[in-house]
Structure formats: C-alpha cells, structure tokens
Amino acid sequence: MKSRHQRLIGIGLVLGGVALGATFLLQAMNENILYYYSPSQVAAGDPPEGRRFRVGGLVVDGSVKREPGDMKVSFELTDNAELVQVSYAGILPDLFREGQGIIAHGRMENGSVFEADEVLAKHDENYMPPEVADSLKQVHAGGGQ
Amino acid sequence: MSTTLAPWFGWLALLLIVAGTIGGLFLAPADYQQGDGFRIIYVHVPSAWLSMFAYVVMASSAAVGLIWRIKLCHSLAAAAAPVGASFTFLALATGSIWGKPMWGTWWVWDARLTAELVLLFLYFGYMALRAAIDDENRADRASALLAIIGVINIPIIKYSVEWWNTLHQPATISKIGKPSIDTEMLIPLLLMWLGFTCYFFFLLLVRGRAEILSRERNKQWLKDALGATS
Numbered sequence: 173m174k175s176r177h178q179r180l181i182g183i184g185l186v187l188g189g190v191a192l193g194a195t196f197l198l199q200a201m202n203e204n205i206l207y208y209y210s211p212s213q214v215a216a217g218d219p220p221e222g223r224r225f226r227v228g229g230l231v232v233d234g235s236v237k238r239e240p241g242d243m244k245v246s247f248e249l250t251d252n253a254e255l256v257q258v259s260y261a262g263i264l265p266d267l268f269r270e271g272q273g274i275i276a277h278g279r280m281e282n283g284s285v286f287e288a289d290e291v292l293a294k295h296d297e298n299y300m301p302p303e304v305a306d307s308l309k310q311v312h313a314g315g316g317q
Numbered sequence: 318m319s320t321t322l323a324p325w326f327g328w329l330a331l332l333l334i335v336a337g338t339i340g341g342l343f344l345a346p347a348d349y350q351q352g353d354g355f356r357i358i359y360v361h362v363p364s365a366w367l368s369m370f371a372y373v374v375m376a377s378s379a380a381v382g383l384i385w386r387i388k389l390c391h392s393l394a395a396a397a398a399p400v401g402a403s404f405t406f407l408a409l410a411t412g413s414i415w416g417k418p419m420w421g422t423w424w425v426w427d428a429r430l431t432a433e434l435v436l437l438f439l440y441f442g443y444m445a446l447r448a449a450i451d452d453e454n455r456a457d458r459a460s461a462l463l464a465i466i467g468v469i470n471i472p473i474i475k476y477s478v479e480w481w482n483t484l485h486q487p488a489t490i491s492k493i494g495k496p497s498i499d500t501e502m503l504i505p506l507l508l509m510w511l512g513f514t515c516y517f518f519f520l521l522l523v524r525g526r527a528e529i530l531s532r533e534r535n536k537q538w539l540k541d542a543l544g545a546t547s
Binding site: 176179180183186187190191194198202205206207208209210228263264265266267275290291292293294295296297298299300301302303304305306 | 346349354419420421462468488502
C-alpha cells in the first residue's frame with residue numbers, strides 16, 4: 173500500500189470519527205439547542221418548571237389586546253394545535269402582527285399565563301411584492317367562500 | 318494560468334455585481350412585510366453562501382495537499398482562508414443589521430447564528446495556526462488537519478434551520494421545488510450570487526499566485542524568471 177493511500181484512509185477515518193462524535197454530541201445537546209418550545213410542548217409540560225424559556229408560535233388572529241394608556245399587550249400563540257396566553261410590556265418588533273410567527277422569552281406565571289420580557293419576530297422564508305401578497309389573500313378568501 | 322484567468326473572473330464579477338446591485342436596489346419590488354429592508358438579502362445570502370463555499374474549497378485543497386503532498390494546494394488553501402473569513406464576517410454583520418429591526422434583536426444564540434460564528438473562529442484558528450509555525454511544511458500539515466476537521470461544521474450550518482427550531486428562517490432558494498421568492502426579486506439575487514462567486518475565484522487566483530511567489534522567493538527558477546523579464 174502506498175503511503176498516500178494510507179494518508180487518504182487516515183484522513184477518511186479521522187473525518188468519520190469526528191462526524192460520529194459530532195452526531196452524538198448534538199444528539200445529547202438536542203434539548204439545549206432547541207431555541208424555543210412550541211405551544212403543544214408547553215401544554216405537554218416539556219419546558220423546565222419555574223425556569224425561563226422561550227415559546228414560539230403564530231399570533232392568533234384577533235387575540236391581540238392592548239391596555240389603553242399602558243405598554244401592556246396580551247395575545248395568544250398557537251401552533252394550530254394548542255394555545256398559550258402571553259402577556260408582555262415593551263416595544264414590539266416591526267414584523268409583529270396577527271398571524272405572524274413570534275418567539276417570546278419569559279416564564280409561566282400561575283401555570284396559565286406566559287409573562288414575556290422579550291418578544292422577537294420570526295420571519296419566514298417567503299419574499300414577495302405587496303401586490304402578490306394581496307392577490308394571494310384574495311385567492312384564499314375567494315376559495316373560502 | 319492564473320494570469321490569464323484572473324482578469325476574466327475579475328471583470329465578470331464586477332459586471333454581475335453592478336447588474337445585481339442595480340436590479341436589487343432599484344428594479345426589484347419591495348417586500349410585502351419588510352418593505353425595503355429585505356434588500357440586504359442581496360449581500361447577506363451571497364456572502365453566507367461563499368463563507369461556506371470558501372471553507373469547502375479551503376478544506377478540500379488542504380486535504381489534497383495533505384494526501385498527495387502538493388504544495389500548490391496548501392498555498393491555495395492559505396489564500397482562501399482570509400477571503401472566506403471576510404465573507405463570514407460580512408454575512409454575520411449584514412444579518413445583524415437586518416435582525417435588529419425585523420426580529421427585534423442584533424444577536425441570538427440559535428443554532429444557525431452560533432454555527433456561523435464557529436465558522437468565523439475556524440477561519441481565525443486556521444490562519445493563526447499557519448502564522449504560529451515557522452516551518453512551512455509543518456504549518457501546512459497542521460493547518461490542513463484543522464481545516465479538514467472543521468468541515469464537519471458546514472453541514473451543521475446548512476441544516477441547522479431544519480434540524481432545530483431556530484429564529485433564523487429556513488432556506489428560501491436551495492430547497493426542493495419552487496423557490497419561495499418572487500422571480501423579480503430572485504433574478505438580482507442570482508446575479509449577485511454569481512458575481513460574488515466570480516469575485517471569490519478572482520481573489521483566490523490573485524492571492525494564490527502571491528502566496529506561491531512569496532513561498533518560492535529564494536528559489537532559482539523564480540530568480541531566473543525575474544531576470545529574464547527585467
């Protein structure tokens with residue numbers, strides 16, 4: 173066997189070993205890499221109790237309520253299966269609106285309301301001009317009638 | 318070969334980037350949600366793509382250099398590293414600038430952003446390791462090994478948005494089926510992507526040539542060649 177073949181096999185083995193190690197490491201850390209929990213996971217009791225965590229989902233249409241004269245806002249997050257009630261006091265990002273994906277960071281209070289101290293908007297991978305978005309909406313509305 | 322090809326890549330890159338910039342800034346329509354803010358995509362996506370592509374080029378040429386003992390390949394890998402690091406930094410910086418108004422934060426420790434930051438540190442580590450070892454052959458071998466091991470990070474960056482919940486959105490273009498971006502917006506993006514890639518090869522050729530010349534500075538063939546032209 174030529175020495176360059178040995179080097180080729182050696183590098184292959186090193187890469188294979190590192191890949192295997194990385195796979196195990198990421199599998200073990202899977203819980204920690206999860207950036208947010210979905211409302212279904214919250215309902216199932218997955219997030220650590222009494223600790224801060226993030227919950228992500230879509231803002232339910234018509235659920236956003238602002239208290240007049242205050243920064244306080246409350247809304248519901250959903251993953252189309254479960255709901256989480258969120259309350260937040262602060263500035264919302266530009267992309268915050270009903271139907272938009274949102275990630276809130278905070279903790280559960282009284283076991284039912286999620287008190288958020290940070291709200292981030294999650295943008296999706298779709299890019300289109302306003303006219304296209306409008307016509308898409310009309311098609312959807314027309315199909316629903 | 319480098320002297321003949323490099324200008325082609327250089328001019329092609331300039332042409333494509335100018336066309337892509339005009340298309341991206343003036344011709345493409347504004348996004349339905351983000352308005353004009355989405356236009357940073359025309360720098361962000363090509364640089365993020367090149368940050369990974371440059372690493373694959375660097376790692377594979379380092380591997381070829383290590384296995385077949387070819388010095389030229391080590392020179393090319395060394396030439397690619399600072400270019401790749403610059404594109405990684407550009408991707409992180411533009412993403413950050415976009416993230417502040419859109420997400421509401423400059424930085425989060427989600428899987429995609431963290432893995433891209435690790436990539437930046439891999440480039441830095443590779444360059445630091447090369448610079449730290451005086452003996453060229455030993456520097457070649459040590460840094461090549463680092464580059465090869467670091468290649469594990471590339472699929473992690475690529476698939477981070479699919480494997481885990483991240484704040485970063487999933488891929489827009491490189492997914493099966495139709496890209497989820499309007500054609501009018503897509504064309505300038507593809508021009509920019511091609512332009513950035515040509516620019517990378519231009520830099521790789523020019524920097525690679527300089528790397529080889531500085532490495533061979535004491536060799537007789539170089540002195541002969543210089544003597545012949547002057």
